[in-house]
Amino acid sequence: MAAAGSPPAIAAVPDEAAAAATGLAHVQRTGYQGFGSFHSGNVEDMIADPSWEPPANPCERVADVAALAAAAAAPFGAAMRPHFLIDFAAWTFLNHGAFGGVLACAHREAEAWRVRCEAQPLAFLDRELFPQLVRVMRELAGVLRCAPQDLALLPNATTGLNTVIQSLRGRVGPGDALFSLDIGYGSVKKMLQVVAQQTGAQHVEMAVQWPVSSPAELVSQVAAALPPGARFAVFDAVTSNTAVVLPLAELVTLCQGRGVEVLIDGAHALGQLPVGLEALGADYFVGNCHKWLCAPRGSAFLHVPRGHQAHVHPLIVSHGHGSGFVSEFIWDGCRDYAPLLGISAALRAWQAVGWAEVRRYQRALLADARGALCSAWGTGTLVPLSMCGAMALVELPAGCLAAARAAAGSADPCSAAGPAAGGAAATGAAPVATATSADAKYVQDCLHFGHAIECPVKCVAGRLYVRISAHVYNELSDYRRLAAAVCAIGDVEQQSDQEKAQQQQQQE
Numbered sequence: 001m002a003a004a005g006s007p008p009a010i011a012a013v014p015d016e017a018a019a020a021a022t023g024l025a026h027v028q029r030t031g032y033q034g035f036g037s038f039h040s041g042n043v044e045d046m047i048a049d050p051s052w053e054p055p056a057n058p059c060e061r062v063a064d065v066a067a068l069a070a071a072a073a074a075p076f077g078a079a080m081r082p083h084f085l086i087d088f089a090a091w092t093f094l095n096h097g098a099f100g101g102v103l104a105c106a107h108r109e110a111e112a113w114r115v116r117c118e119a120q121p122l123a124f125l126d127r128e129l130f131p132q133l134v135r136v137m138r139e140l141a142g143v144l145r146c147a148p149q150d151l152a153l154l155p156n157a158t159t160g161l162n163t164v165i166q167s168l169r170g171r172v173g174p175g176d177a178l179f180s181l182d183i184g185y186g187s188v189k190k191m192l193q194v195v196a197q198q199t200g201a202q203h204v205e206m207a208v209q210w211p212v213s214s215p216a217e218l219v220s221q222v223a224a225a226l227p228p229g230a231r232f233a234v235f236d237a238v239t240s241n242t243a244v245v246l247p248l249a250e251l252v253t254l255c256q257g258r259g260v261e262v263l264i265d266g267a268h269a270l271g272q273l274p275v276g277l278e279a280l281g282a283d284y285f286v287g288n289c290h291k292w293l294c295a296p297r298g299s300a301f302l303h304v305p306r307g308h309q310a311h312v313h314p315l316i317v318s319h320g321h322g323s324g325f326v327s328e329f330i331w332d333g334c335r336d337y338a339p340l341l342g343i344s345a346a347l348r349a350w351q352a353v354g355w356a357e358v359r360r361y362q363r364a365l366l367a368d369a370r371g372a373l374c375s376a377w378g379t380g381t382l383v384p385l386s387m388c389g390a391m392a393l394v395e396l397p398a399g400c401l402a403a404a405r406a407a408a409g410s411a412d413p414c415s416a417a418g419p420a421a422g423g424a425a426a427t428g429a430a431p432v433a434t435a436t437s438a439d440a441k442y443v444q445d446c447l448h449f450g451h452a453i454e455c456p457v458k459c460v461a462g463r464l465y466v467r468i469s470a471h472v473y474n475e476l477s478d479y480r481r482l483a484a485a486v487c488a489i490g491d492v493e494q495q496s497d498q499e500k501a502q503q504q505q506q507q508e
């Protein structure tokens with residue numbers, strides 16, 4: 001008898017009643033259908049055949065998803081917290097953007113898969129896993145609006161980014177340029193440097209000129225900087241350190257019009273922005289499921305349209321090699337595939353809650369939070385709200401830098417000249433010293449250790465900013481707590497309503 005809440009065990013034969021009647025009649029001498037010696041069908045057929053019936057999901061957490069959908073009938077915020085595993089009693093959590101935070105229903109579904117695997121490892125890994133992964137790929141393709149046979153499930157975005165960038169070996173060489181922005185993800189820069197060294201191509205990194213007040217400005221900076229020899233470019237859907245939503249459609253059109261292949265690093269896209277991969281038409285798109293989708297940790301995807309599949313191969317060669325794109329990626333050795341199967345629960349959860357409602361809440365909360373922080377600190381933001389998704393950079397008051405410098409034992413924090421650039425379009429603040437990442441770390445540590453607030457602090461063009469995230473479990477009181485903590489760290493008095501009104505007038 002299965003314990004309450006545990007997944008159903010795998011039956012000895014798929015349909016015990018039928019087997020009892022027919023003996024082994026259901027056992028046919030088909031030979032191996034797919035790659036290697038797996039006892040499941042051919043995944044290339046399963047994924048491509050629209051009449052293929054996916055197996056039922058024996059681990060489906062129907063009640064958990066229904067409870068989440070019911071909670072979503074109330075305003076989001078605190079009502080959503082029981083459906084996440086984050087310790088909200090202990091922490092004010094404003095950093096969903098870093099590593100995400102799993103939905104409880106998705107975590108439990110993945111756990112159920114793990115238990116099911118261990119109950120009969122052969123039946124699970126050898127026979128059941130592939131059809132179940134194909135089912136998940138089809139579900140995910142529906143949300144990403146692409147063909148499922150152009151998708152690969154991976155443990156993280158880093159693997160997908162390496163897969164595409166390493167595929168440049170043999171396709172680029174001396175005289176070719178690999179283009180990226182200085183606001184791109186740090187490890188991607190290293191991936192490009194490695195492949196440049198391996199091939200003789202050159203990595204060209206464009207420094208974004210701040211302030212940037214519109215997507216069109218960014219596109220024209222790229223248009224001017226793209227070198228004639230560019231063959232490949234990487235852009236983030238949402239940049240990590242600066243939380244800027246890049247104008248992907250325009251960048252893809254620009255680059256492809258000049259014969260440049262485009263890889264989109266969409267680590268932050270799914271669950272934060274609407275995603276339509278076929279309509280976007282990028283050459284390669286990598287996304288995380290364990291970030292804004294809140295799927296179990298260790299879940300991501302790579303989209304490679306068929307025209308590029310001949311040159312994109314997994315970093316790990318295994319049994320599926322040479323048997324087609326899906327076969328090559330679906331198995332990279334015996335490991336825990338439960339996080340990938342758990343993507344399904346996260347997709348069903350957001351479907352039940354409403355994708356559009358989630359994005360609307362994130363955006364409205366972000367707008368309110370930005371407003372509250374700017375007003376409390378008398379500062380501004382890195383870019384306008386129209387260039388944000390569910391994250392934003394808000395400049396810290398000068399007192400934070402002073403506190404960081406005092407902690408370093410250095411003298412006058414306001415003696416240095418202000419930075420040439422710096423965005424902060426609306427600050428009107430006096431010039432401050434040029435901040436460094438050590439100052440940023442100091443303030444982030446103060447928030448973490450002194451106030452139990454998890455919120456990253458970034459240094460951009462010599463200025464300090466918090467990067468706030470807004471997900472369905474956040475509410476305005478979280479950001480008010482952040483506002484007060486920053487004022488305490490920087491020894492800043494929160495502005496009175498009169499001062500705020502005056503500043504507002506000056507800015508208008």
Ligand SMILES: Cc1ncc(COP(=O)(O)O)c(C=O)c1O
Nearest residue numbers: 098156157158185236240265267
């Ligand atoms: C823009 C961007 N790309 C790639 C990654 C890497 O994601 P992962 O660590 O899941 O591989 C991140 C992680 O934060 C990111 O922000």
